[in-house]
Amino acid sequence: MSQSKKVKLPPVADAVSEASGYSSSRREALKTLGRVTAAVAASTTLPRFSIAGAQASSRYAKYKGSTVVISLPAHPHFDAATKVFSQFTRETGIKVETDRIDTSRMKDKQLLELGKAKGDYDVVTFIATWKGEYVKKKLIEEMQPYLSNAALADPDYALADVVPAYLQNIGLVGGKKGYLPGPGAKLYGLPSGAETSIMAYRKDILADLKLKPPASYAELEAMLPIIQDKGKIGALTSRGKSGHEAMHGFLLHLNPMGGEVLDDNWKPAFQEAPGVKALEFMQKVVDTGPKGIPSFGFGEMSNAFLQGEAAIYIDSISIFGPVADESKSRIKGKVGYALHPKAERYSSQTGGFGLAIPANSANKEAAFLFIQWLTSKAQDLTIARLGGNAMRTSTISSPALRALFPQYATLKEQIKYANPDWRPIIPEWDTLDVQIIGVAVNDGLTGKAAAAALQSAVAPTTELMQRAGYYK
Structure with a gap:
């Protein structure tokens, strides 16, 4: 992996002490969760560049002609998401191959591939409840070094725009209970197909x-x-x-x-x-x-x-x-x-799917670029318009999307009650x-x-x- 400036996540457990559950006020807890996620996002502030287009071109140039292989499920969200994969290839020159199987068989196959010295996958789509096991077995990469790498990171990615409950439920390992914000919490995945x-x-x-x-x-x-x-x-x-x-x-x-x-x-x-x-x-x-x-x-x-x-x-x-x-x-x-x-x-509910980089991938940086692009503001809105699950606050609040799918007005209210501790996310x-x-x-x-x-x-x-x- 290219040399990067690492930014350490802050100890956020004190701020979230009661926020992960329903100990006093649910609305107050949600506000606290939002502040915590903002703290996590602030810790991954991405560098800004004056010539955004040139930076994007430079970001992908090294990896043009490479191929990333993604393990993903047969699921309505990915019916929509796969429709934009060819656009990623046109924009970046990075090819995408998919291994799409039934969700009930996906984990077994992933564990087989992730356990090899070199597996077939560069990106794995995981269910939120698998994250603790994958991290405990050292099968997936921490995302922070990639998000802090100026050569790879999109300065407009806006991690704080990701729905806080989704980011915590799907992405964090460590912290309170081992899967919520707190001391030791690290980000191992980004939501795609997250749901409530x-x-x-x-x-x-x-x-x-x-x-x-x-x-x-x-x-x-x-x-x-x-x-x-x-x-x-x-x-x-x-x-x-x-x-x-x-x-x-x-x-x-x-x-x-x-x-x-x-x-x-x-x-x-x-x-x-x-x-x-x-x-x-x-x-x-x-x-x-x-x-x-x-x-x-x-x-x-x-x-x-x-x-x-x-x-x-x-x-x-x-x-x-x-x-x-x-x-x-x-x-x-x-x-x-x-x-x-x-x-x-x-x-x-909080749950659904996230994207992670296997520890044994030979194309980790290209894999990160694909995950970053697929979960960006622009692509999240595109995938939602195609019928996929939105994972960003800006998408859920989009007037254009609401004109197409009026139910997003209800979702904007529903997301306030999404519980990141909906069930214990333990191995x-x-x-x-x-x-x-x-x-x-x-x-x-x-x-x-x-x-x-x-x-x-x-x-x-x-x-x-x-x-x-x-x-x-």
């Missing part, structure tokens, strides 16, 4: 039934049987397949209901009253929703809404593009958007998510009482956390 949750609903069906979009879980729960009975359609679609999918659906309701997966001492908390309430709510969703929810993954869940089999959707903003795509949707023009309903509090998460709690949640959707289903996951969770050294 939002509610989409059939305007025509709710209007026919004289129902308003539910603002609270109480209102939502009350209308589920009404929609099923009088609307002759499934009410709320949901993920439910055993493992990650069921766990994701559970988390969508656990957080607003005031629950958490693990407490501050890493002890199981998902089985407490808010968790039981969340799973009992999911049981009602199964009873009143489209048929097959206990076997639904993301694709089946979203497709039920897109094909007119469900009246309400509460999940990722990645639904934006498909709803407007007539090749995927039967409900174009019939959908409205509203905030993820409130229970004990407003809280919405053990995949086991908890896929093999333990996600299985218990599915048990609750297929006949087992909610309290008993969740309680069955307490002992194996405790044992896993004990083995991993979380209890002193």
Whole structure:
């Protein structure tokens, strides 16, 4: 890597002491999170040059003719993002090759490649929950040296413009809890395909039934049987397949209901009253929703809404593009958007995907240039216009984008409640998510009482956390 001036991230944990959770005021916490991200961004202030065009040309010249290989998922955001890859090649002379596979198989293949002395990938698209494991195993590069390298860094990149909760949730490792701002926090990835949750609903069906979009879980729960009975359609679609999918659906309701997966001492908390309430709510969703929810993954869940089999959707903003795509949707023009309903509090998902540079890549600098370009202001707006997920505040606030997708007005409000501590982002998460709690949640959707289903996951969770050294 070219010689660079390194800028050390400041110790930001003191400023964020209570901001990552919901200990006092949610709005105050969000303000603090914003200040913390601004501090992180300030620590990576990029050098400015008087001749921007010449600098950009110089930045890419050394790497013209090289090729970067990116591992990415089959996902609506990347349906949009891949459409601009050829533009990157035209502008820079750097070619892009893709290895696009199903998300469920992507991590296994990445671990295989990243574990080699020299792997095939120069860029990996990772799910936020993988970041701790990848860093612990020293598989991906820290981003700071690249962002501080005057020969590579775009002076107009504007890291502070990235949605704070996305940057923290996807990019930071170290700090508070090991994955939030604080002493030792370092940036290892940049969001691309980041997401929060939002509610989409059939305007025509709710209007026919004289129902308003539910603002609270109480209102939502009350209308589920009404929609099923009088609307002759499934009410709320949901993920439910055993493992990650069921766990994701559970988390969508656990957080607003005031629950958490693990407490501050890493002890199981998902089985407490808010968790039981969340799973009992999911049981009602199964009873009143489209048929097959206990076997639904993301694709089946979203497709039920897109094909007119469900009246309400509460999940990722990645639904934006498909709803407007007539090749995927039967409900174009019939959908409205509203905030993820409130229970004990407003809280919405943070997660989705980020981009990182493998430690064993032979083209690290070209890989950084590609990541930087793809997540720049200009490309973020372009990808959002194509139906991808916006990751920048400026994009979400864009009048031009809002004219095309009015739902961005709702997203601008929703993003205030995006919770970067939506679930513990620790190396053990995949086991908890896929093999333990996600299985218990599915048990609750297929006949087992909610309290008993969740309680069955307490002992194996405790044992896993004990083995991993979380209890002193």
